Amino acid sequence: MALAIYRKYRPRTFADLLGQELVVEILTNAAKMDKISHAYLFHGPRGTGKTTAARLLAKIANCETRVSDEIFKKKGEPCNKCRPCKEIDSGFALDVIELDAASNTGVDDIRELKEGIRLSPTSYKYKIFIIDEVHRLSKNAFDALLKTLEEPPSHAIFILATTEEDKVPLTISSRTQRFHFRRLPIQSILQKLEMIVKTEGIKIAPDALELIATSSEGSFRDAESLLEQVINMGEAMDLESVERILGKVGFIRTDALAGLILAQDLEKTLEYLADINEAGFNLVQLTKDLIHYLRRILAYKFDSKLGEYYEREFTINEVESIKKHADSIKDPTKVIDLIKSLIRGYSQMRYSPFTLVPLEIAIIENLKSN
Numbered sequence: 013m014a015l016a017i018y019r020k021y022r023p024r025t026f027a028d029l030l031g032q033e034l035v036v037e038i039l040t041n042a043a044k045m046d047k048i049s050h051a052y053l054f055h056g057p058r059g060t061g062k063t064t065a066a067r068l069l070a071k072i073a074n075c076e077t078r079v080s081d082e083i084f085k086k087k088g089e090p091c092n093k094c095r096p097c098k099e100i101d102s103g104f105a106l107d108v109i110e111l112d113a114a115s116n117t118g119v120d121d122i123r124e125l126k127e128g129i130r131l132s133p134t135s136y137k138y139k140i141f142i143i144d145e146v147h148r149l150s151k152n153a154f155d156a157l158l159k160t161l162e163e164p165p166s167h168a169i170f171i172l173a174t175t176e177e178d179k180v181p182l183t184i185s186s187r188t189q190r191f192h193f194r195r196l197p198i199q200s201i202l203q204k205l206e207m208i209v210k211t212e213g214i215k216i217a218p219d220a221l222e223l224i225a226t227s228s229e230g231s232f233r234d235a236e237s238l239l240e241q242v243i244n245m246g247e248a249m250d251l252e253s254v255e256r257i258l259g260k261v262g263f264i265r266t267d268a269l270a271g272l273i274l275a276q277d278l279e280k281t282l283e284y285l286a287d288i289n290e291a292g293f294n295l296v297q298l299t300k301d302l303i304h305y306l307r308r309i310l311a312y313k314f315d316s317k318l319g320e321y322y323e324r325e326f327t328i329n330e331v332e333s334i335k336k337h338a339d340s341i342k343d344p345t346k347v348i349d350l351i352k353s354l355i356r357g358y359s360q361m362r363y364s365p366f367t368l369v370p371l372e373i374a375i376i377e378n379l380k381s382n
């Protein structure tokens with residue numbers, strides 16, 4: 013595949029930005045009414061569409077079709093055909109300045125930025141400043157930015173993005189329109205991955221694709237780069253390959269292991285663990301996944317409404333398994349003790365050369381008396 017997936021499949025319209033309905037609604041309405049603000053703050057986990065939305069706004073502010081065609085403008089979208097739209101898509105727009113605050117915090121960078129803000133756009137209507145990871149700007153840079161935001165020049169639009177909203181000084185964030193980008197539900201991620209493999213004519217097992225989606229923890233970027241990694245490996249694209257690449261077992265094995273443990277079957281549990289260990293999987297990761305899985309099963313036992321939340325992180329079949337395990341629990345205190353031992357085991361494993369031992373001990377401790 014010639015193009016990196018995340019570039020090739022970056023949404024080019026708000027309609028393609030999945031799972032951020034509220035953000036999309038407000039921004040497209042602003043676009044329809046020509047009420048683009050001068051400063052935005054996009055915050056939320058990585059890979060949820062912040063930079064994508066920033067570029068969409070940059071296109072909308074400068075789209076020529078929106079100026080010449082009143083009816084088109086009512087769509088609240090960029091045309092993706094005019095010169096500014098195309099240039100912004102290709103990343104060669106002089107008036108769209110993308111800055112990574114994590115690496116551009118020097119005095120010179122800020123002086124340059126200040127200078128840049130003062131000057132009018134070279135060929136567009138608006139000059140757009142997209143400042144990524146804005147919470148990492150230096151004190152000097154923040155001061156400069158603050159001055160600008162107090163009286164932004166009419167030709168400039170600032171789009172600040174961050175994964176850590178609480179680290180952005182209130183003096184800055186209070187001068188912006190703030191938007192929260194949500195972690196994406198597994199179904200949206202799966203939907204997009206399916207669209208990508210279909211378009212590219214790639215054959216991949218459904219359970220392998222599901223593991224990619226669930227491993228991405230709500231980040232499209234992670235899901236897409238994982239998919240790309242799997243494709244580039246050139247192996248059979250099945251569950252085992254994906255597990256190997258991730259170095260972690262998929263849901264099926266975590267689920268099977270949890271089932272054996274909850275059934276209090278010590279022998280089978282130990283054998284299953286030995287198999288997983290032999291296959292070279294990361295046991296620390298396995299323990300972490302197991303703890304999270306058991307915790308969800310336990311919590312579901314006490315509050316079945318949690319099923320709705322789980323549907324954001326798990327596939328339908330996986331949610332069914334959680335429910336089934338929860339129903340099978342007779343004595344919740346045993347599961348609580350087990351989780352406590354696993355947590356203890358987990359913290360020991362991370363600093364121990366014997367990763368298997370703390371995990372085994374935790375399990376034996378809890379299942380032995382039966």
Ligand SMILES: Nc1ncnc2c1ncn2[C@@H]1O[C@H](COP(=O)(O)OP(=O)(O)O)[C@@H](O)[C@H]1O
Nearest residue numbers: 018021022030058059060061062063064232233
């Ligand atoms: N909400 C979304 N809908 C569809 N694809 C998305 C979404 N968010 C991110 N992506 C995909 O992930 C890639 C990285 O997204 P990006 O906007 O750079 O994330 P962020 O800036 O929030 O870290 C995009 O190129 C796109 O392919």
Ligand SMILES: [Mg+2]
Nearest residue numbers: 062063144173
């Ligand atoms: Mg980004």
Ligand SMILES: [Zn+2]
Nearest residue numbers: 075091094097
């Ligand atoms: Zn356009």
